[in-house]
Amino acid sequence: MTRWVLIAGAVLAGLLVVGLVGRFAGADDPGSGRFDPPPPTDAAPSGEEAARITAGVDRYYADLGCSLELVDVADRLEALDTALEDGLGYDPYEARVRAARRAWEAADVARMPQACREGVVGELEAALAAYERAGSIWLICIRDPGCSLDGIGPRLDEEWAEAGRQLEAART
Numbered sequence: 603m604t605r606w607v608l609i610a611g612a613v614l615a616g617l618l619v620v621g622l623v624g625r626f627a628g629a630d631d632p633g634s635g636r637f638d639p640p641p642p643t644d645a646a647p648s649g650e651e652a653a654r655i656t657a658g659v660d661r662y663y664a665d666l667g668c669s670l671e672l673v674d675v676a677d678r679l680e681a682l683d684t685a686l687e688d689g690l691g692y693d694p695y696e697a698r699v700r701a702a703r704r705a706w707e708a709a710d711v712a713r714m715p716q717a718c719r720e721g722v723v724g725e726l727e728a729a730l731a732a733y734e735r736a737g738s739i740w741l742i743c744i745r746d747p748g749c750s751l752d753g754i755g756p757r758l759d760e761e762w763a764e765a766g767r768q769l770e771a772a773r774t
Contacts, residue, residue, distance in 0.1 A: 662773065667715035668722060675709055676722070678702040679729050679769055686762055692740055699733050706730055725772035729765040736761035 682698045690698075711723045736758050743749035 662722075666718040666721045668718040669709060669714060671705065671709040672711065672714065672718065672722070672726070675702060675705045675726055675730070676769075676772060678705050679726065679733070679765070682733060683762075683766055683769060692737075692744060695740070696737050699730075699737050702730055702733070722772040725768045729768035729772065732761045732765035732768065736765070 678698065679702055682695075682702065685694075685698065706727070711719065711727075714723060739754055739757050739761065740751075743751060743754045
C-alpha cells in the first residue's frame, strides 16, 4: 500500500512539474512569442475616477466630446511617460504599452466626435506608436546577444521624446 502511495505521489509531482514547465516555458523568453501580461485592467474609469473628466487635461478632452475610454488611453500614456522618468525595465514597459494598446482598441475612436478626432486622437495614436516602436527596438536588442542597451539608448530616447511631444500636443 505504501508503495502505491509513493508511486501516486511521484506521478502527481511529475504532472505538476510538467504542467508548470508548460505554463511558464518561454514566458520570459522574448523569442518565444509568448507574453503573459498581468491581468488586464482595461475597464473605463467609473465613480470617483470618472469625475476627473471635469478637471485639468481631462476637461479639455471632455470639451472636445472625447469619451472616458479615450481619457483612459491618455492617462495610461501619461503614466507610462512618468514611469520612464523614474526608470522602467522592459517587461513592465511592454506590459504598460500593451495595456495602452488594449485601451486604445476599446476606445472606438472612429465614433468620437470630429472635434475630438481632430484635437487629440491623432496625437495619442502617434504617442502610442512611438512607444511601440521603442519597445520593438528594445526587444530586438534584448534578443541580439551582441547588442548593448547603451548603444540603443539614443534611439529609445528619440522615440520617447517623440511620444512626449505628441502627448503634450494632445493636452493643448
